[in-house]
Amino acid sequence: MALVPLVPKARVDAADLPLIEAGEESFGTLLNTWLAIANCPGMFSTYLPFIRSVTGPGALDGRVKELTAVYVSLLNHCRYSASHRCYSALRKGVTEADLERLAAGDFASFSGTEQLALRFTRALTLDIPVTGRDAGATGVDPELLAQVRDAFEPPALVEFVMSVSLWNALTRFHRVLDLDLDLGEPPAAVDAAV
Numbered sequence: 001m002a003l004v005p006l007v008p009k010a011r012v013d014a015a016d017l018p019l020i021e022a023g024e025e026s027f028g029t030l031l032n033t034w035l036a037i038a039n040c041p042g043m044f045s046t047y048l049p050f051i052r053s054v055t056g057p058g059a060l061d062g063r064v065k066e067l068t069a070v071y072v073s074l075l076n077h078c079r080y081s082a083s084h085r086c087y088s089a090l091r092k093g094v095t096e097a098d099l100e101r102l103a104a105g106d107f108a109s110f111s112g113t114e115q116l117a118l119r120f121t122r123a124l125t126l127d128i129p130v131t132g133r134d135a136g137a138t139g140v141d142p143e144l145l146a147q148v149r150d151a152f153e154p155p156a157l158v159e160f161v162m163s164v165s166l167w168n169a170l171t172r173f174h175r176v177l178d179l180d181l182d183l184g185e186p187p188a189a190v191d192a193a194v
Helices: 017-027 032-037 044-055 062-075 079-091 096-104 112-130 142-151 154-177 188-193
Strands: none
Touching: 017 044, 032 044, 032 079, 032 154, 044 154, 062 079, 062 096, 062 112, 062 154, 062 188, 079 096, 079 154, 079 188, 096 188, 112 142, 112 154, 142 154
């Protein structure tokens, strides 16, 4: 059962309603995360444009963006986010076999850039929360930071760090809220790994 009530569409704040309706038209349904956010009038009207700017086309390779978003969901054990991120990844060209390998931690068949991105995603997700500033200002291994700096141009790197950070926030939000799935179950291998 969700931690907070899901706001019925008829009670969504006027500031949020146009974007809620646009989202419903795009997905064919109202997502539970939107209806949870609607408990805070006006928040959704800033949330959705930000999400779209981070997840949409940009300087970062879309495949890297999708794989790392699914990986964050796996690392944070969030079934709701995994469902959403797999839904997106599959529609943007990531294969179910790719998702199975990702869930198994088998990165060997991914490109060198994808492998680096997944290692960096793991560091941003798992290392930073447990690494004190005395061990390093960024919380990420300096050698890994140097590799990432060399592999990605600044706009792509900013987009990458923002994307991973966003999914870390949202996977934690979704997991704590305990939202029911609204876009179907993630692929079986991903579901088992969550």
